[in-house]
Amino acid sequence: MMDAGANPSHALALVLVDELARGGVTDAVLAPGSRSTALAMALHDDPRVRLHVQIDERSAGFLAVGLARATGRPAPVVVTSGSAVANLHPALVEADTGHVPLVLLTADRPPELRQTGANQAIDQLGIFGRQVRWFVEVGVPEDRPGAVAYWRATVCRALAEAGGLSGPAGPVHVNLPFREPTVPLTDDGRAAADVPFRQPLEGRAGRRPWVVVDRAPRHAPAAELASLGARIAGTERGLVVAGQTTAHAGPALDLARAAGWPVVAEPTSNLRSGEQVVGTAHHLLGHAGFARAHRPELVLRIGRTGLSRNLAALLGPDVPQLLIDPDGAWQDPDRAIGELLVADVELTVAALRDHLAVPAGSDWMDRWRSADRRVRKVIDEVLDADDRPTEPRVARDLGAGLPDGTTLVVASSMPVRDLDQFLAPREHLRVVANRGASGIDGFVSTALGVALSGERPTVALSGDLSLLHDANGFLLAPDVERVDLPIVVVDNDGGGIFSFLPQHAFSGSFERVFGTPHGRDLADLARLHHLGHQPVTTAAELLPAVDAAREAGGIHLVHVRTDREQNLALHRRISREVAAALDELA
Structure with missing residues (x-):
């Protein structure tokens, strides 16, 4: 039996969380706030859903993206009203373009407080436009017959639409206006046991979802x-x-x-x-x-x-x-x-x-395979000629050396390209990346979400800007969350990918507006967030440092310093030697 609702807001929250759990949701993310109090408390008190608390709403959204990418299940993220909602937009863009099942549960002020100058009241109706698979304004919860069935059916449709009911998986937006009280008390301060919400809150028998949705795969004729x-x-x-x-x-x-x-x-x-x-x-x-x-x-x-x-x-x-x-x-x-x-x-x-x-x-296959072997040998000889930890070698060695069954979360920009260009084929390695919008934002939180899913041991490969851009991701509830995640950070003090683009030729403006050196020491960031930090000065030290971080547990930065100009020169040298080797085959 479900607890009785103390008031309509409390009843709605209890029903939503119960139906989410019935629909297969195992993890939810919360950014704290007042208007979302009822949902926050209901999630906290339900043992079927693991609740992850993140201070920054943008990071919270990407934490949910990581959970959803790792599990394939819709991941809800709960925020309060106002600008908190707008901070979910970057994660929503990635979920939309990357086909990630994401459920945005945004608390809102009731209609009588909108457009009145009330605190944290903005126009949240359709705020994300066409980038969501489905939007619904649930309406202010009321104690009336049919309300519980409406709430439960709405949750089922939200999960189905996020999972790809009528197209690719992606984000849905459920807007939830709450009137006070949002804590489990009645209007006059009495507890739920004294004057409960009058409508029964129970769902379907046997803990089944209110609506079971089956999406059969499409067969080609x-x-x-x-x-x-x-x-x-x-x-x-x-x-x-x-x-x-x-x-x-x-x-x-x-x-x-x-x-x-x-x-x-x-x-x-x-x-x-x-x-x-x-x-x-x-x-x-x-x-x-x-x-x-x-x-x-x-x-x-x-x-x-x-x-x-x-x-x-x-x-x-x-x-x-x-x-x-x-x-x-x-x-x-x-x-x-x-x-x-x-x-x-x-x-x-x-x-x-x-x-x-x-x-x-x-x-045909033999010619491709022969050329592939020849070029692989050339690349390996160039990379192994020096024990400096270059960016291509870090990607090659990390991808090759991780234990079977590991998930490697890789940042956009150069890390994912280095992995593409230098990782030899191997089995039993899963690679995850935010390649929907291909941005560097939210990388830390996405990696943490993947690690928190518990699906597999997780390691991350990041550039320095990707790490700094989402440093707030490390604010994830340090008192209760245990996350095991070594993060290999290739630190070239700026945006290395721009060295490969035409703007590199314009030396007058390049360094300030494209190279963007930040001058930060990542050891200081590690100390601030109580992370492990291990500098790597030779290529041979990389995998032992990652192994040590995995064995120690927790979050560790495996810090590899590189030089942008030297990296550009190395890529050009590899291209020249590959070209010479292929000329000989012609």
Whole structure:
């Protein structure tokens, strides 16, 4: 039996939290405030939901993004009214563009306090526009028949819409105006047991959700599968290209193996394992001769790409390309894709595999594999020639050296590109990144959310600006939260990616407005937030430092100092030596 509600606000909060738990929610994030008191107390008191308290609303939003990315389950984030709501917008943008199931539960002032100059009262109705999958203004809670069913059904729809009821997963916004009292007391100060909310709060029997939503996967038509299977079987010079996706790797890799096609897989695709994968594709395709000689005749695309300009240059509109997407998401910034198949990825590629014969040898695959081995050897020789901890070597060694079953959360800008360019294919490593909007904001909190999910041991790879931009993420309830997270921080005192862009040539303005050196010592940040801090001065020290941080537990900064100009020179040297090696193969 549920406790009786002391007042309508208290009753609404109890029902919302109960229905969230029934709907499979295991974690919720709260940024403290007054108007959200009823929800905060209900979440705190319900043992089915782990509550994570974060002072900064922007960080709270990204903490929920990390939880949702790690688990695939909708993650609610609760904030009070006013500017607190606006601070959720960056996380909402990432959830929208990255297809992350996020539920924004925003407390609000009741209608009589809006547009009156009342404190923390802004217009929250539709504040996020078209970037949410669904918006609902629940209305001021009232003690009337039908209210509980309405509240419960609303929660069920919010979870379903966030999880992809009618399109890709993404954020929903539930606006909740509360009248006082928002604590479990009646208007005259009596407790709930004295004058309870009159409507029964119970949900469905057996702790079932009020509405059970089943979303069956989309199957491609049999005739279309047969036709596409025949095209794949008749095409030697084919390519599988995988970007960020939630599809499991096995079926797609099996299809590529059966077809004799190479696989170009960004790290966040989590398809970067097996002998079909060409880990040095970015470098290979940067060589004009190789790219010309290896133009594919058919490309099967999965997920959203965007890390390699060399790959994008190869996959122009003149190359036949088919994208498989379960929701029909339009992942085509270069207007190059000729066909879009709206169907479940795993089911589709497994069915296509069944249309192919027993795997056979492929000269096309052999040429890609031979060039990949040659370029990998060149890269490793350059990186291993010096024991300085360079940015490419940190990405290569960290990705290769983490134990099986680890999740690596990687920041945008250069870290994720270094991982893409230098990580050799390996199994049993999950890579997570905020590549929806591709911003550096919220990285610390996203990584903490992934770690808090408890799904796998977690390690993070960050640049210094990504870390500093979300330093408030470290304010996560230090009294009760135990998070185990080593964060490898590549610190080049600024924005290293801009050194690779055209503005680097304009020396007069470059350093101040693009390089943006901050001059901060991250050891001071670690002391402020009571984090472990371990400087790394040689490449050989990296993995032992990460291992020591994992064994000690808690949050640790593994601090690697690098130089932006030296990093640019190293990338250019690698490009030259790769080009020379490929010239010899031609």
